[in-house]
Amino acid sequence: MRRKGIMMLLICLLTVSLTACLSVEEPAEDAQQENGAEEAAEEENAEETAAGDEEGTVETENTDEQTSGSETGSDILVAYFTYAENAELPDGVDAVASASIQEWNGETTGNTGAVAHMISEETGADLFSIRTVEKYPDNYSDTVDQGQEEQSEEARPELASHIEDISQYDTVFLGYPNWWGDMPMAVYSFLDEYDLSGKTVIPFVTSGGSRFSGTVSAIESAEPDAEVQEGIALSDSETVSAQEDVRAWLTGIGYAE
Numbered sequence: 177m178r179r180k181g182i183m184m185l186l187i188c189l190l191t192v193s194l195t196a197c198l199s200v201e202e203p204a205e206d207a208q209q210e211n212g213a214e215e216a217a218e219e220e221n222a223e224e225t226a227a228g229d230e231e232g233t234v235e236t237e238n239t240d241e242q243t244s245g246s247e248t249g250s251d252i253l254v255a256y257f258t259y260a261e262n263a264e265l266p267d268g269v270d271a272v273a274s275a276s277i278q279e280w281n282g283e284t285t286g287n288t289g290a291v292a293h294m295i296s297e298e299t300g301a302d303l304f305s306i307r308t309v310e311k312y313p314d315n316y317s318d319t320v321d322q323g324q325e326e327q328s329e330e331a332r333p334e335l336a337s338h339i340e341d342i343s344q345y346d347t348v349f350l351g352y353p354n355w356w357g358d359m360p361m362a363v364y365s366f367l368d369e370y371d372l373s374g375k376t377v378i379p380f381v382t383s384g385g386s387r388f389s390g391t392v393s394a395i396e397s398a399e400p401d402a403e404v405q406e407g408i409a410l411s412d413s414e415t416v417s418a419q420e421d422v423r424a425w426l427t428g429i430g431y432a433e
């Protein structure tokens with residue numbers, strides 16, 4: 177009888193300890209699963225963050241580099257090349273102001289860029305800055321030399337900025353500085369990239385005095401099915417104070433009130 181009692185006690189103890197063991201193991205497994213899930217979630221979050229960052233970067237690049245027109249719904253585009261937006265300019269460049277670096281509405285641009293902004297403000301046009309992958313030297317006289325080399329090589333610098341949908345524009349104001357009696361070669365890259373057939377193209381130029389040189393006929397040759405109208409030529413020393421002239425010119429050709 178006493179032996180039977182001891183056996184019962186042993187069985188009870190065994191059952192209790194087994195249950196205890198199981199109930200310890202289960203949470204451990206759960207914890208492992210939970211940890212696994214957390215890790216997976218963290219990984220997923222990390223991936224999402226990375227993807228988000230990538231998308232963010234792309235979006236930023238797109239916002240920075242592309243003009244879609246969807247914001248304004250405008251059918252007019254102002255595409256322009258200007259040195260200051262194509263060079264790695266040193267900090268505080270305004271303190272060492274060069275003839276080709278201007279501030280317009282708090283943005284650093286160049287002579288042609290300032291005129292492009294004026295045209296956009298008057299007409300509600302979208303703005304597109306033609307930018308090259310390779311930046312030009314921050315030293316202006318080195319840029320003058322590079323511009324000449326590119327011209328003699330008939331270079332077509334690769335562009336970093338692209339227009340999402342050129343078809344939405346009926347009129348393209350095309351602005352550039354006169355470089356060695358011609359357009360910067362990046363403007364030819366732009367004309368190679370886009371078919372402006374059926375559109376009105378209105379070139380405008382800033383220069384030290386050479387004005388358009390032969391650039392209007394160069395554009396006509398590059399875009400034979402566009403209607404190219406000679407626009408405005410401004411001297412580099414008068415661009416930032418040219419708003420009234422620009423408005424009067426735009427009014428005269430029917431693009432401003």
Ligand SMILES: Cc1cc2nc3c(=O)[nH]c(=O)nc-3n(C[C@H](O)[C@H](O)[C@H](O)COP(=O)(O)O)c2cc1C
Pocket residue numbers: 257258259260275276277286287288289316319320321322323324352353354355356357358382383384385386387411412
């Ligand atoms: C490479 C290069 C070549 C130039 N060649 C001429 C030229 O042949 N005739 C002229 O009048 N100005 C010339 N310039 C002066 C620019 O046309 C003028 O300063 C222009 O307004 C610069 O415009 P941006 O500030 O928009 O780049 C040249 C400038 C550079 C950088």
